[in-house]
Amino acid sequence: MKNLKVNLVAIMLVLFASCTHDDEVQREDNAAVALKNQSANAQMPSVENGILFFNDRSHIDQYYEFLNEMIHSKQEEAINSQANTTVDAILDQFEAQFGGFTSFRKRYNQQYDWDRRGYSKQEILNILESTVIRGMEQSYFNSDHELGIGNKVYIYHSKDIVIEVPKNRQDIIDDIKNLPKGTNTIPAVLLTGEYQEIRIISDTMEMGTKMHLQVDMNLSYDSTPILENKNCDVYEKALGMTLIENILDEEDNTTSSLEYTYEFANITIDWGDGSTPTVSNYSTYSGQLIWHTYTSMGTYTATVTIGFYDLNGDYQVMSDPITVIVADACSDANGTVTDSASNSEWLLVGQLTVSNGFFGANRIEGRSDAYKKDGSSWVRANRRSHKPYLKVYVSGKFRDNNCVQKTHKEGTAQSTHANTKIKIKTKIWGRYDHSNGDVYSEHRLQKSSTYLSLDLVYNPC
CATH class of the missing domain: 2.60.40 (Immunoglobulin-like)
Structure with missing residues (x-):
């Protein structure tokens, strides 16, 4: 009889657990349906190749506000019903409607398993400090740091550098996936002629329009002007030029791209503000900067021109424009x-x-x-x-x-x-x-x- 009672209790517990599980599944399904219905009132982004695509920046604004309001609404419902609902649980259910999309936030949580895996205090701070994508943006960037706007794809390379690629250049997007992320150094391969369609955007410096010079079948150069702002000074700006030398190896058909490390023969910077252009001879290496003080706020088109000797010993000239915005430095x-x-x-x-x-x-x-x-x-x-x-x-x-x-x-x-x-x-x-x-x-x-x-x-x- 005792064994019979134990067996009956065990059976009841199994049935109860099964019912509880079914109820939880049903609640999750209902929650997902409710979220999907709620999203019908907002303009949702589309999904292409695992990337969320928005019409324009204002569309992102609206979606951002929708996510914020939805989270607050669902949290209030959870509090009223005494449910144990987290922000991540709400967003996981919501993202389920975007087939093929995995957000940076979800991959980030899976990677670190915050709820079960223990970390030291310093480890937690280091992980949070090194995160490339912050806040709610983690929910609309995918796990490869990609976001679509119109006909462009934007890829976070680091906290300070974003790479813009045409939507139809999936080959370039796939190449960038394999590059190590997180450093503020732009990989030299992105500055070669093969990637002329990309644009590199930075909070601390702007990479201007690249000029490509094909010397012969085996040798080419890419130049990119660099702009740097001096912290806490409105008017002081620095310009320079990065020059990449591309050498084709005919035996294995591979191209090596290295920064030009010799002195330029000369560099001339027209600052675009009517001042006398700065000319420097035999003193400036690739990547070095020359400082200038503007006298008034505004937007200027500056031009950086360099003269240098190529690998064959021939004299070459390359020139690139760049936009300089003089505004509140901070x-x-x-x-x-x-x-x-x-x-x-x-x-x-x-x-x-x-x-x-x-x-x-x-x-x-x-x-x-x-x-x-x-x-x-x-x-x-x-x-x-x-x-x-x-x-x-x-x-x-x-x-x-x-x-x-x-x-x-x-x-x-x-x-x-x-x-x-x-x-x-x-x-x-x-x-x-x-x-x-x-x-x-x-x-x-x-x-x-x-x-x-x-x-x-x-x-x-």
Whole structure:
């Protein structure tokens, strides 16, 4: 009889577990259907070759706002129903409607398995600091750092460098997939004649239009002007030229591309502001910069011209234009500040991300994550009973290109259930930028008698 009772209990537990699993599957299916129906009211991007494609930048703005509102709405529903729903769970369900697309965010979470695998405090900070794509943008870039806008594909090479490729050049896109990412050094192969259709965009320097010179069947050169802004100075700019020498090996039909490391015979820079062009003879190597002080704000078309001797000893001349924008030196700087506070039981990691809107509206994002001590490492708190009370406050002033303050935005976000809160309160439809020292956030964690606080300030200079 005792064994019979045990068997009956076991059977009931199996049936209960089965019913519970079926209920969970049904709830997940219903949630996915609800999210899909909700998205029918918004203009969704299309998927091509695993890349989300948007019509234009304003389409990204609208999609960004839709994701933000959807997450907040679903979180409120979860709180009211006492469900244990996270931001990642909501976005995973939502992304299921985009067949063939895997977001950077999802691959990132799978790679690091925050909820189960423990990390040291320093490992967590290092991982967050080295992340190329920040905030909500992680949800519309794919796992290869690619995003489509119109007939262009944009690929994040590093935190400071974006590569623009025509949509119809899938061969170039596939080549870039194999390049190591994360460094601020542009691979020499991208500067060769084979990739003339790409454009390289950077927050810290701009690579201008490449000029290609074919000397003979086995030798060619690519030149690219370099612009650098001096931090915290509106008017000081530097220009130079990078020259790549391409040599074809006829035996194995491969091309080696190396930076030209000899002195130019001469370099001339017409700064485009009416000043006397700068001429330097026998003193400037490839990649070195020459500084100039503009006298007024504005947009100028400068031209860099170099004379050099090619591999055959013949004298060559190459010339490239580049646009120089003289504006508030700090206003266009993107960046993220990450820091932490901890005690023997809890770790609070806060991030403050400032974006100037290249892939969307100007915004500030404040994010907090809570980690619980597990032996000698930290694991992200993923169960509702383990989650502390988190609060994020963000504040920022936005200015125009003349550094005139246009508006001030601020807001708070808090929840007793959601581990991560991302609050975007600085979306502005005009072309305004943040400026030096105007952006900050406050992060708070509370659990029982534990109280941790963290204040972050973003200062690009």
